[in-house]
Amino acid sequence: MPGGETTPAIELSGVTKRFRTPDGSIFTALSAIDLTVEPGRFCAVVGPSGCGKSTTLTLVAGLERPSAGTVAVHGREVTGIDPGVGFVFQSDALLPWKSVLGNVAAGPLFRGVGKQEAHERAHDWLRRVGLTGFADHHPHQLSGGMRKRVSLAQSLINEPDILMMDEPFSALDVQTRSIMSNELLALWEQTRPSVVFVTHDLEEAIALSDRVVVMTAAPGTVKQVYDIDLPRPRQVPEIRFDPRFIELYEEIWNTLRDEVQRAYARTAAAPVAA
Numbered sequence: 001m002p003g004g005e006t007t008p009a010i011e012l013s014g015v016t017k018r019f020r021t022p023d024g025s026i027f028t029a030l031s032a033i034d035l036t037v038e039p040g041r042f043c044a045v046v047g048p049s050g051c052g053k054s055t056t057l058t059l060v061a062g063l064e065r066p067s068a069g070t071v072a073v074h075g076r077e078v079t080g081i082d083p084g085v086g087f088v089f090q091s092d093a094l095l096p097w098k099s100v101l102g103n104v105a106a107g108p109l110f111r112g113v114g115k116q117e118a119h120e121r122a123h124d125w126l127r128r129v130g131l132t133g134f135a136d137h138h139p140h141q142l143s144g145g146m147r148k149r150v151s152l153a154q155s156l157i158n159e160p161d162i163l164m165m166d167e168p169f170s171a172l173d174v175q176t177r178s179i180m181s182n183e184l185l186a187l188w189e190q191t192r193p194s195v196v197f198v199t200h201d202l203e204e205a206i207a208l209s210d211r212v213v214v215m216t217a218a219p220g221t222v223k224q225v226y227d228i229d230l231p232r233p234r235q236v237p238e239i240r241f242d243p244r245f246i247e248l249y250e251e252i253w254n255t256l257r258d259e260v261q262r263a264y265a266r267t268a269a270a271p272v273a274a
Contacts, residue, residue, distance in 0.1 A: 007075040009162055009194035010037040010060055015069035016219075017055055029055045031219035033069070037211075039161075040192040044205035046256060047215030047223075048263030053198040055220075057164040060196065061085050073162060083111070086160030086193070090167045092147045093154070094139040100126065100150055101135040107158045125153040128187065145176040149183065156187060163188075165197045169204070181208060181236040189233060202256060206248050207236045214255050217263040224255050 015033040018026050030052040037043045045053050058064040059071050062081040071078040073085065094103050105122035109115065126132055129149040139147055148168060155163060169177045181204060188195060199205050205212050212226045228248060230239060239245055 007039075008036045008072075009039045009041070009074060010035070010196065011070075011072045011075075012036075012056070012059070013070050013072075015056075015059065015066045015071060017052065017059065017064065018067040028219040030059075030066075031221050033221055035213060035222055037194050037196060039194055041211065042188060042195045042197065042209045043211045043213060044197045044199060044209035045213045045215060046199060046202055046205050046252075047220060048217050048260045049200070050218045050263060051215045051259070052218065052220030053215060054166050057087070057166050057196060057198060060162070061087050061164050082162075083158075084161040085164060086155035086158060086162070087164045088151050088155050088166070088168045090170055092139065092151060094147060094150060096139050098138070099135065100131060100137050100139070100142070103139070103150055104153045104157055107154060111158070121157055122153070125157045128190070129153045129183065143176075144172050145180055148172065148180055152184065152187060156191065156193075159191060160193050163193045163195045165195060167198055167200065170200070177204070178237050184208070185234060185236070202249060202253060203240060206230075206245060206252070207234065207239050212248075212252055214252060214259070217259045217266065223259065226252055 012033050012035040015030055016028065017030040018028050021027050033056065045056065047053055055064065059066055060073065060078065062078045062085070073082055095106065098106065101119065101122050104125055105118040108118040108121055123135065126135055129152055131146060131149055131153070134142065134146065139150070142150065151168070169180050172180060185208060197205070197208060206228055209228050212228060214223045214226070215221065216223045226248065230242060230244060
């Protein structure tokens with residue numbers, strides 16, 4: 001493991017999560033999940049809709065508690081929100097009334113950093129994500145890709161040990177998504193947080209990660225884990241043409257396809273409400 005560490009950055013042991021539905025019944029989103037992510041590793045999670053991928057992120061971040069089992073971060077059981085865990089959501093979590101600079105500086109200010117230092121750090125992160133000339137703009141004045149860059153800077157400025165990412169690029173067009181994937185890898189290489197990246201895009205998962213976790217249809221559990229032995233650093237558009245990438249895609253898709261078909265069949269067979 002990086003740095004000779006032996007304690008996992010993230011460890012889920014026998015984790016089950018149940019929710020009460022509006023009609024009063026119990027829905028099991030996750031069942032007996034066992035998952036380990038080592039320090040400095042990039043782990044992608046794929047699976048059919050409704051398999052509990054996003055729920056897994058909220059449990060690690062301390063936004064939810066498991067119904068059974070334990071979730072640990074750096075060997076400590078998660079009992080609440082951990083300031084060392086960052087979260088990049090599917091939709092923008094930017095404050096519309098604040099400038100780009102204000103949004104990026106908000107985290108350090110909240111943690112008690114002085115205004116001057118917070119702004120200096122925010123300017124540095126805007127430089128890293130290529131938005132130096134947009135510090136005084138507001139979110140509505142930016143493109144979707146630019147807003148995602150702000151979101152990344154907003155999370156990474158806090159130097160998280162662990163970064164949860166919930167389909168962060170799903171709303172972007174294909175070209176912008178590819179560019180953002182490259183930028184994410186470049187930024188990740190600078191600080192190497194442990195990342196759990198949820199996506200429906202298997203190509204994206206393989207191109208970015210060190211490990212791909214395939215989850216079953218609900219109730220979600222880990223079906224199989226694949227180590228991605230592609231060299232780093234990577235260029236996302238080019239790595240997709242690597243023969244090993246194509247082999248990995250076929251192998252993982254053969255496992256994932258069955259779960260996608262199961263989830264679709266279950267949805268198609270569900271009764272239609274009157």
